Amino acid sequence: MAEPVLEVRGLKKHFPVRHGLLGRGRTWVKAVDGVDFAIHPGETLGLIGESGCGKTTTSKLILLQETPTAGSIAFEGRDIAGLEGTELMAYRRAVQVVFQDPFSSLSPRMRVEDIIAEPLEIHTDLSRAAIGNRVGEVLELVGLQPDVAPLFPHEFSGGQRQRIAIARALATNTRLIVLDEPVSALDVSVRAQIINQLEHLQRSLGVSYLFIGHDLATVAHISHRIAVMYLGKIVESADSDTLCARPMHPYTKALFAAALPSHPDDQQQERTIAGEVPSALRLPSGCRFHPRCPSAMPVCSEVEPTLQPRDVGGVVACHLYG
Amino acid sequence: MNMGGPDMAPQRSARPGPVLEVSDLQTHFFSFGGTRVVKAVDRVSFTLHEGETLGLVGESGSGKTTTCLSIVGLLPRAARIVGGSVVFEGEDLTRKSQRELRRIRGRRIAMILQDPMASLNPLFTIFRQVAEPAFFHQQLRGRSLRERVQHLLRAVRIPSPEWRMREYPHQMSGGMRQRIVGAIALAGGPSLVIADEPTTNLDVTIQAQYLDLLKDIQRETGVALIFVTHNLGIVAKMCDKVAVMYAGKLIERGPVRELFDDPKHPYTRALLGAVPKLGSKEPLYSIPGQPPNLANLPAGCSFHPRCPEAVPRCVSEEPGDFHLGDGTVARCWLVEGKNEAGAHRGRTRS
């Protein structure tokens, strides 16, 4: 297999939390606690989990908005920690992001052409006319007319704004786009448009996606591989198809049980799991999922399971399959 | 867990017939001194019986929230009901004064909104907020009030309610807060609860817990539910009936199975095709274009510019309701004459 676009090894991010009088006490929130994954060219990795599982922190680490406590992120074989000058700019150019809220991610005082042109202005010394051409090109790529370039964002609907955000992310021949819940804020019909558009763009441009989401059906639809996160760790990861056909970790199973049916007749038999995600300040001992796990055993509260190969491919961290 | 104590049952007269019957409801927004009229709700009809759940489905701006606000009489100042009726337990709510409506709201009709933080007052304890309806409407005091509150909190699965009720909203998780809002809604023993996208901000496992809880409560109290949502998965999981709205009109309504098995209106079909299904990689059906602007609707059927099956008639004439054999009602020219039940009320307008 070709060299991965992005390879994450043992990634950790711990935030200090001060408490007590004068902030003398200090505990650590382990937002991301030892995460490994790789994304290959033209591939989509789906990162799924509930709020507080560390998926957003992971994306911030990749986007260099936070520095890791430990571990490494390698982009096309080079560690991105300590990149400087032109190498840093090359990374900034190759990795872009699309956020969830299309109303917050476009500056209300800039025209569409200036919004899309911004990465080009930063990273290239193209002439005004060449930049204008490129803006028209990427607008067409995302299914908008090039003549919308001089308009302001408020003249567009949510779906169109999200297209503009994608166009901007594509402008600099991007290799990897972090998609942070890009369709969660959109209406159903528009959501399908954007998902189809993203899939089409990947096929024609070979760009890789890290798709972060909480809706299992959407993530499974767009992703080639899926990693399930719970409290800062990946608990299971496999090909999208095999994971859907045979989820093994009890948390993954719980997510499937909680997924909404697509027809009134395919109601899940299993009851949904009880309880809520515990605070990352007080992590449970042993397996982090054991207080909510329907099949927890005595060993689960003592020994933290490690990721082991699944018999059908992929990996899972659970004592049931030790 | 026994939660169906006698005081949980809604105080309802044993009246036959539907709990709620909305017929030809029209709500318009007036702006610029009445010179511009936006038909936010245009001739919407549906009925709801005891213990039933209706899913009111539509995209943003389709008029589903305005429909609900019309039912409870909480419309913004620019909006007015201009036609039709909302008959709740035999009484037409559109003819009631605000004072009479206030007595009905919170007691016999309750609402659960999307953002629980906005529904809860951050300065008051959970006890005070849950106790309020019982304090005012049922005149409970002291120990019986405390027991009533604990009972309600237990009904929405708040663990150790005797401690939790002394806490403030910010000390609770999002799922817990939404359940508190549910407890407040149940406090008056309502016979109708309108839930407006109550799970949008919740995580998937918490959403599933909350939906299960609502179902259990409904089974025990027989309350009728209107579930406003854009998520067809929630409809499939929760609802007995569905009403699909588009551009202020109810374009299809009927039993949930019929709608999922055999959607009649092209818009309903498109919506169902647009939702990703677990384990399927088939391309999604995407409806071209954007939902129309209500202030400037296309002539004829509002959906025709985006409809893949539109015929010339759709451009010129607006279809009326066609009642079909399987209990569904669709507003589309394509179903005209297809096993229509009895005398159809199809109406034409040039």
Added chain:
Amino acid sequence: MATIPADTRLAPGRAAAGRLRAVIKAAREAPQAAVVILGGLMLVAIFADLIAPYDPTLPVQGANVFDPPFWMEGGRAMTLLGTDFQGRDILSRLIHGARVSLIVGLMGTLVAGSIGTAMGILSGYVGGWVDQIIMRVTDAWLALPAIVFAIFLAAMVGPSMWNIIIILGAVYWTRYARVIRGEVLTLREREFVKLAEIAGASKWRVIKRHILPNVMNTATVLASLTVGVVIIAEASLSFLGVGVPPPQPAWGLMLSEARSTLMAGQWWLTVFPGLCILLIVLATQLFGDWLRVRLDPQLRNL
């Protein structure tokens, strides 16, 4: 009184409050009055040399000292609003005084606004120790009474119109810094700012392209509301003798010079400059309020 319909029987207080609210609402919706006053004063200030009948610094030939306005006994048409203790024409001094007031008001606001906006953006966007230093300085600044501080500075650098402008700018920049910093703190968390950072934009570029354009509304509104305050401060400084030096015609200075004669019955020396100050401050405030409602979408529906 049985014939009066019930809904018109308002308590007198409520009726007055209602009328006041109506006036405020009208002023917010239609800035014409404020624009006419400000525009008129601006024209007067620009063309003061052409309009003013006399040199404002010299006594009028053939006039006495303390001539009353023309409609009073002893008043003359050649000095419409009377003369002062040196026999100078009040009207000419008022006309030239408008120039001083407007220049000091606008330039002082510009100086305060520029320093304050720059500091607020620096403080809010760069953060860290820069933020700490700037905020501690503004704390110290705000703890001092503005006018006392201004008097102190004026006494140090000596009186002149341009010194007054710098001093008032230096005194009033802190309120901008505070408000702008708050605005920047929320802007910094907006996703379009993060997107620019992730795309590799430099801090300077983010400030220039994303922060500054988005705080300009707030800065403009603050400016329009500060002009009046600066004009009053200038008048106060001039009144106290540390502002615009005589014989320059400034409204505050005119008030000061007439102080001793106020009780002697020469009211025109104080009333006219006082009215001018009232008029210009009221007009700037009304205009500022209208601007605030126009530019702040959240207030537009109030």
